[in-house]
Amino acid sequence: MSTETSRISWRDGRRYLWPSAIMVPMLPFLSYGIVSQTGVEGWWWLTPGLVFVLIPLVDMVGGDDVGNPPEDAAKTLQSDRYYRWLTYLYLPLQLGGLVLGSWQWQQGDLGWVGLLGVLVSIGTVNGIAINAAHELGHKRESLERWLSKIALAPTAYGHFYVEHNRGHHTRVATPEDAASSRLGESFWRFWPRTVWGSLKSAWHLESSRFALRKRNRWSWRNDVLNAWAMTLALFVVLTVAFGPGLIPFLIAQAVLGFSFLEVVNYLEHYGLCRQRVGESGRYERVDEQHSWNSNRLVTNMFLYQLQRHSDHHANPIRRYQILRTFDTSPQLPAGYATMIVVALFPPLWRRIMDPRVIAHYGGDLDQANLHQPARAQLLARYGPRPGGALAAEAP
Structure with missing residues (x-):
C-alpha cells in the first residue's frame, strides 16, 4: 500500500472519544445543577466518584487499546487542530469551575458534606488540569506554553512548567530525579521529597539560565516568577470577589490538585532506573523501558493518552493523539485511575508493584x-x- 493510500484509508477510530477529556471539568457544573434542583448536597461528590470509582470500574471492562497510528499518518494527525482545541477547551471550563466552587464555598449555604464535596471536586479538576498543562507545555508554540502556565495557576504549581521540561525529562528514572519514585518508597514518603525537590530544581534551573546570560533572575521573564504571579493574581481576584474566607479553600484545593499530579508522578517511574554506561559513566538514553505504561482505553481517553508515557519521554513534543505503545515497555496491571487509588495504600501498592519491578x-x-x-x-x-x-x- 502506498503512503498516500495509507493516509486516505486510515482513520482515527477514537476521534470522537477524545472529548471525554473535557467531561471532567464539566462535572462541577453538573453537580451544581443537580444540587440546585434536588437539594441533595451529596451530588457535589460526583466528580471524585466518577474519577476514582466509576472510571476504574469501566476500565476493567473497557479493555486495552494496543493499536498505534501508522507513521505515514502521524504528520496529518499532528497538524489536525481538532485535537489541539480539545486541550484548549479544558482551560475555560477549569477556571469557570474554580469560580463556581469559590462562590459555592462562600455563598452556597452548604453543610460540611457539600463543602467537602466542592473542595474535592475542584481540587480534582485542577489536578487533572495539570495533565492538560503537561501536554501544552511541551509544545514549541508560544501560545500553548502560556496556556500551560494558566492551567497551572489554580494549583500554584507553575514551577512545574520549568522543572518538568528541563529537570524531570533530563533526570528521569535516576536517583537524582525528585519526580521519579524509588522501589520501596511509599507515596507518603515520596510526596514531600518530590514537592520540595521539584520546587528547588525549578528555581535552580531558571536561576542558572539567567546566570548563563548574565541577567538578573528577578525578572518578569523568569518562568517561575511569572507563573507564580499568575497564581497570586488569580487568588487575589477571587478573594476580593468572594471574601477572605475563601483563602483556606484556595490553598486546600491547590494542595489537593498538585498532590494529584504527584501521585501520577509516583506511579509513572516507580523503581525504574537508567543504567550508567561507558567510561564516562553517563546514564543511558531514555527509552521505552523507563516508564510504566497502561493501554487501558477509558483512562487514556480521559487523560490525553498520558499513560503512553514511554513514547512521551522518548519524543516529548509528540502530540497525545499519535503517542505509541511498545511491547517492551513495563505495563501497569490497571489504568492510572485505578493505580492512583492503590498508591495511597502502601502495603497494597508494594504487594502489587514490587514484584513487577523485580521481574522487570x-x-x-x-x-x-x-x-x-x-x-x-x-x-x-x-x-x-x-x-x-x-x-x-x-x-
Missing part, C-alpha cells in the same frame, strides 16, 4: 532505583542477586 530487572535489585531505607527489607523479602553488589553487602 530479572531479579537483579542492583539495577532498580532503590529507596535506601527499604534496602534491608527488600533484601530480606526478595534476596540478593548472587554475585551482585547487594549480595556483597548482605549480612
